Amino acid sequence: MSMDIKQIQDLIKFVAKSGVNEVAIEEKDFKITIKTNQEPTYVTASIPAAAPVIPQQAAVSAPIAAPTPTVDTATAKSADDSSKYIAIKSPMIGTFYRSASPDKPSYVNVGDEVKPGQVVCIVEAMKLFNEIETEISGKIVKVLVDNAQPVEYDQPLFLVDPS
Template sequence: MDIKQIQELIKFVSRSGVNEVAIEQENFKITIKTNQNPVYVNAAIPAAVPVAAQAVAPVAAPSAAVPTPAAPASAAVEDTSKYITVKSPMIGTFYRSASPDKPSFVNVGDEIGIGKVVCIIEAMKLFNEIESEVSGRIVKILVDNASPVEYDQPLFLVEPI
């Protein structure tokens, strides 16, 4: 990556309102961070419009029974309070494995350590390996394979060991 490309990337980050962009290539790594409040970019939304429309419709249907789901939701929050959440460090597409014919990096019940690759997030045609910053056991995978993720979106729940 040359200086002109880096300058264009910096301009893009400042215009878009994204807080952080990380790019890693063979022998080159750059992370650009800003102090702006997060603004979610709709770059990945066109591919996800049908999925978003399907996700919104079922949510609207049970709105008549709001009091009933409220109690289980608070119980679920209490259960997850003992878990550590692994969050997405960037906007992109979440992948559980390096390619469709390869096994997943982690599954529910797997023990992970600091530095273990847990997934890949594709951003701007670059595949970024996401490493765990915690040790523990995977309790739940919160994102479907090949689905778009936002910055700071929860990806995994980990039970500390």
């Protein structure tokens, strides 16, 4: 795999808009890592010396705007009074979906009872739709993410009352 500068620029724009912190692509003769969690943000691409490319151009660095972090005040306020609840967290970075498709009902809603192994949502990452199953049983008390919103690894998605 080799990428031209236009593809790299498109990837940088996509990563900046998606809200993910880091994307790394590594092939036999090509490696690119894009990080957006520091300021200024840099993109580095390195190609091993054995690869048939232009010599003396091993790395490309380009500053891009870092996404502005957003603070969900509702989640912050409810953190202290929700200590008895258990969070179902995202196992990956991607886009959160409450249902299999826009015309289907949500997998779970507030008030629903869940049990281990039950699908509660989908997290789409790089066009792969991953069904997320709960490992706990209890009642859904809060959905913490809006449908079609980007989520981070280990980000709480649902609060469950285990009692």
